[in-house]
Amino acid sequence: MPLSHIFTVIEFGMLISVFVVHFKIQTKYFLIIISIFTIIAFIDAFVLKNLKTFSSVAKPIESIIFTIAALYFYYDNFKHINQDADLFHQPMFWFSTSILIYFSINFFRFLLFNTVIKESINLGNIDYNIHSISNIIANFLYGMAFLSFKWKTS
Amino acid sequence: MENIVIFYFAGTLFSVLLVAFIIYYVILHQKKVNQYNMQLKQQELNKQQALLIAVTDGEEKERKRLAEELHDGIGAKLSGLNMSLEYLTEQNVTDQNLLKDISSGINETINEIREISQNLKPSSLFSKGLNYTLLEYISHLNTKGKCLYNLYIEDIEKDISQELQLVLYRVISELLNNIKKHADATEASVQVLLTLEGTLQLIAEDNGKGFDVENKKTGIGISNIESRIELYKGTLNIDTSNRGTTIIIEIPLA
Helix, strand or coil: CHHHHHHHHHHHHHHHHHHHHHCCCCHHHHHHHHHHHHHHHHHHHHHHCCCCCCCCCHHHHHHHHHHHHHHHHHHHHHHCCCCCCCHHHCHHHHHHHHHHHHHHHCHHHHHHHHHHHHHCHHHHHHHHHHHHHHHHHHHHHHHHHHHCCCCCCC | CHHHHHHHHHHHHHHHHHHHHHHHHHHHHHHHHHHHHHHHHHHHHHHHHHHHHHHHHHHHHHHHHHHHHHHHHHHHHHHHHHHHHHHHHHHCCCCHHHHHHHHHHHHHHHHHHHHHHHHHCCHHHHHHCHHHHHHHHHHHHHCCCCCEEEEEECCCCCCCCHHHHHHHHHHHHHHHHHHHHHHCCCEEEEEEEECCCCEEEEEEEECCCCCCHHHHCCCCCHHHHHHHHHCCCCEEEEEEECCEEEEEEEEECC
16 A cells, blocks of 8 residues: 555656646646645655555545546647547547546545445445456557557657 | 445446546547548548639630631631742742732731730740730730720739739730620720738729620630639639629739
8 A cells, every 4th residue: 555655646747747748838837746746645645644545635636637637638629620630540639538537437436445445345346346447448548549659760 | 434435436427427428529529520621621622623624724725725826817827828929939920019918918927926925925024024014915905906905003023923923914914805805895904903901903994895704704714814813812803794894803912
């Protein structure tokens, strides 16, 4: 469980960097966002809870941020209706869809994991299955993103 | 505790449905956008095809006109001159009047060839400019026939490319040719203006008998003019009645 706190920060940093590159956000804002999130994760792990519990503050915040980012990507595409590029051939579309599915479906899991796991093993199993299925879908969509990526050949 | 579990599952179910709806909507929307883009591309393709056909058609008509001019004008005159020369050779006589006729016939033929050559490639257009070439063309037209032609042209040469100057020359000569051949007018004028919005405006007016726009559109080179100005995203408006015709052509320069 202690590793999950570190994983959350690394995951957030890596996924947010994709949106930062796509939306051309300045590096200083990227660093500010990362710093704030790391502080939140730190407080979650050491102050609000402890290292042995699931990060039920940082993870839901991460979910909200990524859900908004993914929805903003769709909105940004709707604004540019006449653009020539087909959305289905854009890696960012598959990436955003993957993010949206994984983080919005698991939002309540991240929020209530510590409570649900205490309730019963059966509930924990159902919770685990929901997470696994959404994870499989998300990874499949990451694959689609890689497939639609136009690699530079020299 | 039970409430929290219900909240957890209800919330997750709601998220699943919401995400499914959003993704479904995005995919549907994108399909419509793709369809719309495809329609636009098809329309553009059709337009380009129509333009290509019109330009090819115009070239064919021009070739036909040239062939007719060569055959009916120069060919006929040269045949006549040849017959006169054969007569003089056969009879072995020196008829001064016939020799004068032959001489004037040769001069007429030379002038006609010069006219055709000038129409094919107005050499003065690039050496002396559009204004000079058009003024020369108008004054040449005024020496023939009953119609009085006027030209007003602003100093636009520096604002437009040589290609557009050639197009303008072709369009104006086509319009004037139409007036000469079909309008039965006594007065005609051409104005070439540059508007404040940066649009080139060409106004051709005559007091002739007018024409049926729908029926004559393909016959008197209007479609040829249209295809030429369409290449420059220009527009053509025709106002015609039995008291005269006004044609306004506008070409955006920006």
